[in-house]
Amino acid sequence: MKKILDAISEEMRKAFAEAGYDEELGKVSLSNRPDLCEYQCNGAMAGAKKYHKAPIMIAGEVAEKLKDSAVFSEVNAVAPGFLNLKVSDVFLCDYLKGMEAADKFGLETPEEEKTVIVDYGGPNVAKPLHVGHLRSAVIGESVKRIARYAGYKVIGDIHLGDWGLQMGLIITELQERKPELPYFDESFTGEYPKEAPFTISELEEIYPTASGKSKEDPAYKEKAMENTFKLQNGVRGHRALWDHIISVSVADMKRNYEKLNVEFDLWNGESTVQYLLADMVEEMKKGGYAYESEGALVVDVKEESDTKEIPPCIILKSDGAALYSTTDLATISERVTKYNPDIMIYITDKRQAMHFEQVFRCARKTKLVGDDTKLVHIGFGTVNGKDGKPFKTRDGGVPRLENLIHDIDEEMFRKIVESRQEMPEEEARNIAEIVGLAAIKYGDLSNQAAKDYSFDVDRFTSFEGDTGPYILYTIVRIKSILAKYQDQGGSLENLELAPAISPDEKALMMEIAKFNTMMETAFAECAPHKICAYIYDLANAFNRFYHETKIISEEDEAKKAGLIALLVLTKEILETCIELLGFSAPDRM
Known part of the structure; x- marks a missing residue:
């Protein structure tokens, strides 16, 4: 299914062609002035020089071709040559119906299955998991789920530090x-x-x-x-x-x-590839790639285009011992042999960026991977305290991960008990764990991976603002409305979306329509924070719509059914997104 921007741009390109201009000028983008229009096209500005015409004249001719368009309800040419656009309510409704009927809401998936390996840059054995292990686990799990949803075969490997x-x-x-x-x-x-x-x-x-x-x-x-x-x-x-x-x-x-609701397909580690090291090193020597330098065995990985110094990749130390680079290269070799992956994604602290630059270059140079295998390193920032410094316990130690989870769960339990005095303790504890996990994961994933962030329990557990609990509260609110509708005798089967009858309803529908574009970007950029930003906007759009719209009290049954259909689709989109982030929603809070 086409992304909505592509569908709108197709209509615009056709109008440019009918007006006698290059159809490539018809690219449409979201408006940067939402107070004036919903979408915009600046093609007339780009075409002015080529056609030796004032851009406003080109824009006017194109607008004329669109006066009977089924896609747009308004097309205005404004000086000096912009095309301001509003989409038709019927077109938007039909687009959402297409999403509703399609698998994965119409997200286009690869024609042939490709394989992705996600390496979580795992922890060392015999050491407790601490706050520093949170990001690789949470980001890695979401990247894995996003890639699977995008239609890829995905293998997650913890890659333990279990040797040495x-x-x-x-x-x-x-x-x-x-x-x-x-x-x-x-x-x-x-x-x-x-x-x-x-x-x-x-x-x-x-x-x-x-x-x-x-x-x-x-x-x-x-x-x-x-x-x-x-x-x-x-x-x-x-x-x-x-x-x-x-x-x-x-x-x-x-x-x-x-x-943390994190699972691995493989529990491999450095020890897994020890059997490969000797032969791999020998092949690097035979191929003329590896040579001795100050007693160590190294491979040059610098390139003529480098603007900074890239040191050689050390394969063996002067005493003959292997390093992380050695086992990482052997792991790449084993993965190629066993799984023939199209993409390998590594998720570690961003301070390891140079290490992976060297390893990836060495793997290509020594022919461990082919040119068509994509190697990606996602370097994440640190988890800091409220003071902006690396997160520490009161006695100065690194917080254990299980203690961090416990503290969040306890805070959520306290808030739930305060707001719902009648709830049994066991149910409150179960809900606190569900919402606490959302608080932790959303608190992490809503930040761009490379950025440091502050672990703020008060902010993460808030039911207001850009937080996991706010997203879950929105889903629970929708569930409550749907339950009331059913209690009144309504059925959630065979509902049909209807064109928007208010600006807030249309705004909600437009947010839903962005799902496919967002998902493609989230996968291409390995960026869970794109999903977080999307569902925050979607939740805000829903809550504005909810506060301004009679839903259960709507007397016109056909209108009510259309509104309920929109709620069902909103809930399904939100639940799909939080599943990709690695958490779920309770039935009540």
Whole structure:
């Protein structure tokens, strides 16, 4: 189905052609003066030089061709040559009927299925999820859902940090605390215990302790590096401990991500591609791409067009150890082999922009990916406190993600109880979790990903303004009206939209009509904030319409049915959008 601007522009292009001018001049855009018109066309201004005519004369001739148009109710040529446009109520209504009848409201999807991999730039195992992990999870989940809705096959991969020195540090600290464990007995040949020798709480305390010791004690760090080497070279006891670390960590992560309504198709990590590293490095050497520089193995990735210094991509350190760049390149290679993706999207802190610039260039130069594979890095900003500085707890630590979610839920519960005294506590708690999730996700996603933002519990949980609870309150209000209509004997089946009978109704219909254009942009730019901006405008348009319109009390049943049909479509659009953002609406608040 054509986007509404395309449909309107088609009518305008036809008029330019009939008036004897280039039809390409007939491009229409949303009006930048909504007080004067709904849409505008500036083609006459562009055509004046080519046709040696005053633009107002061209605009007047085109307007004359549109006087009987079924698309426009008003076409005015105004000095010095603008065409001010208002669309016909019937045309707009018919367009919405087409959206209503079409799959995905008429959003055009790819003719052939393409594959997208979303890499969430995942957390390190054995560490608690904290506020810094919020953005990759929330943005990644929404980007994944948007791409799926756009008609792509999408694979989401958490891409865990599950290899390297951090594992050696944990094993070393366990060895000091519990040397009697069979994992450290090289002569042990039996089966290792199925239960991990630590809880998630113990594990989360072990890593920072070990990390602190390694910075102060060179011998301790040396031992940790030795244990890392043993793990990576398959020493049986170390591998068994590593399995426990992964199992306990992943179980806790899944619990936390479930609270955020975030799911992954793959739970892969750096360890997944270790089998590829040696051969990949050898191929880079054979191909003449990799060479030694100051003892390290590197690939030059600078290009003649660069305006800033792009350092070489380091493949192996001077001691032969692999880096993040090495495992990221091997991961790209594995993904190409297994899934042959058309697009790979990486979502990480924007401070990693240079790393991914180097990795992407290296992957292309060394032929790990073809020219037709799109590699995208979405770099996000930091989550700050109200003071604009990185968000900290009262004691100066980084807030744990589960505590952040709990604090939002408690604030929402308090507000719901205050406003709905009669609601049972269990129901209030359930609603608080639903609305709290909307508060967190919308609070994050309504910002452009690259920008920093302040995590403000009071603002995020407000039922007024540009917030998740406001959007949900609007949906709940529509649900309430529809329920009343049904209670009065009305049916939501076989309703038919009718042309607008008021400016506020038309304004709401025009917002709905923008859905397809918005969705195409949100996918093309990997930009969930476009959806947030759209539903905020749509919610505002609905609430203005609601306050100025008799709906349930409308006596003309045909008119009432038309209004109810518009409410149903508004609700469906809003619910589709919040699903793409990763949250849902309760039935009441």
